[in-house]
Amino acid sequence: MANAIYHNVLIEKNPHEVYDAVSQxxxxxxxxPLKCDGLPHIGETYNYNFTDEYNWFAKVSSCKAGEHIHFKMTISDTDWDPTTFGYDLEPNEKGTYLRFFHKDWPExxxxxxxxxxxxxxLLKGLKDYVEKDIVIPFEERS
Structure with missing residues (x-):
């Protein structure tokens, strides 16, 4: 049975600003991540580098600017390799409702x-970054 993580977050900025924060x-x-490279286009590969030991890759499986971006992990660790994660964005009178998922965990x-x-x-950090331009140093992120 596959397992999944879901989080919903209200971010008080427009969907395009939130989309940029999760795709650029x-x-x-x-x-x-500490370092990152990639383009928000279907089939493109993102490199999420946390350390030399945790240098992970994911492929964009679906995206539409201002609406959503989804990734399929391709190179990571054993638990993450079969997973997909993504961000679905809904306009809200106060900004954007971000619906996050990370599914297909083996156990x-x-x-x-x-x-x-x-x-x-991390999603609290995303909210603070987009709303208040607060950047938490990489070493202090969980």
């Missing part, structure tokens, strides 16, 4: 549970 490497490095082991917690913390 120059913004991603301000709330998630609900400790790594799955830790990742669920980390995604919650």
């Amino acid at each position: 490497p120059k913004h991603l490095v301000n709330w998630w 609900q082991n400790d790594h799955f549970k830790h990742s669920a917690y980390c995604w919650a913390i």
Whole structure:
């Protein structure tokens, strides 16, 4: 049975600003990986570099500017390799409702549970970055 992580976050900015923050490497490095490279186009590969040991890759499986971007992991660790994750964006009177998913986990082991917690913390960092231009140093991110 596949397992999934879901988080919903209201971000008080328009969908295009939120989309840029989850799809543009120059913004991603301000709330998630140490280094990043990639283009938001179907079939393109993103490189998420956290350290030399954690140098991961994902392919864009679906995207539409201002609406959503989804990724299929291609090179990561054993638990993450079969997974897909993404961000679906809905306009809201206060900004954008971000619906995050990370699914197809092989089991609900400790790594799955830790990742669920980390995604919650990271998405709070995303919200603070987009709304308040707060950048948490990479070393302090969970």
